[in-house]
Amino acid sequence: MEIKLIKDDGQSDSNITASDALFAREYNESLVHQVVTAYLANARSANRAQKGRSDVAKSTRKPWAQKGTGRARAGMASSPLWRGGGKIFPNSPEENFSHKLNRKMYRAGIGAILSQLVRDGRLSVIDNFTVDTPKTKTLAQKLKSLGMDEVMIITDKVDENLYLSSRNLPHVMIVEVGHADPVSLLRFAHVIMTRSAVTQIEELLA
Numbered sequence: 001m002e003i004k005l006i007k008d009d010g011q012s013d014s015n016i017t018a019s020d021a022l023f024a025r026e027y028n029e030s031l032v033h034q035v036v037t038a039y040l041a042n043a044r045s046a047n048r049a050q051k052g053r054s055d056v057a058k059s060t061r062k063p064w065a066q067k068g069t070g071r072a073r074a075g076m077a078s079s080p081l082w083r084g085g086g087k088i089f090p091n092s093p094e095e096n097f098s099h100k101l102n103r104k105m106y107r108a109g110i111g112a113i114l115s116q117l118v119r120d121g122r123l124s125v126i127d128n129f130t131v132d133t134p135k136t137k138t139l140a141q142k143l144k145s146l147g148m149d150e151v152m153i154i155t156d157k158v159d160e161n162l163y164l165s166s167r168n169l170p171h172v173m174i175v176e177v178g179h180a181d182p183v184s185l186l187r188f189a190h191v192i193m194t195r196s197a198v199t200q201i202e203e204l205l206a
Contacts, residue, residue, distance in 0.1 A: 035109030053086030
């Protein structure tokens with residue numbers, strides 16, 4: 001698979017050869033949906049708790065006699081049918097939202113996303129992406145020269161100047177190869193990968 005190699009001005013004068021398994025795979029919508037759903041679900045934490053009928057502070061005395069009052073029978077005030085009663089199926093802090101996803105499926109899903117980015121012209125490769133000083137203005141001007149404003153930059157190793165320069169840019173994300181997630185790959189309008197990052201992601205996933 002040939003991917004265009006861009007220069008600092010955004011122009012392309014050559015291509016690089018990349019793995020077909022990662023950058024020339026057919027787009028599988030159902031597989032990508034599973035990968036994204038599993039990623040979001042595994043990031044959830046069970047931090048909500050509700051009270052069941054045994055947890056609410058209510059008396060267990062029978063409110064009235066079973067028969068003869070003309071009213072519906074009732075056992076205790078903590079019944080879920082009553083106002084102030086407990087929940088029937090209360091949420092628990094031990095709730096588990098995780099989804100199991102096979103490693104082979106994850107690799108195929110990331111490959112499908114990267115391949116679609118290449119087909120859409122949203123993924124570019126650059127030899128090296130660095131800034132000389134940790135200034136937001138410097139990075140913003142560099143991205144403007146590339147013709148990109150909402151961009152995810154994937155490098156083999158995050159440079160400190162690059163990281164500090166990107167913190168105040170709301171639509172710019174700098175990550176290492178191991179932290180590139182499927183949701184961010186789909187969310188950003190453009191993705192830039194360094195040449196060494198392409199080699200590294202091929203070693204990890206191809």
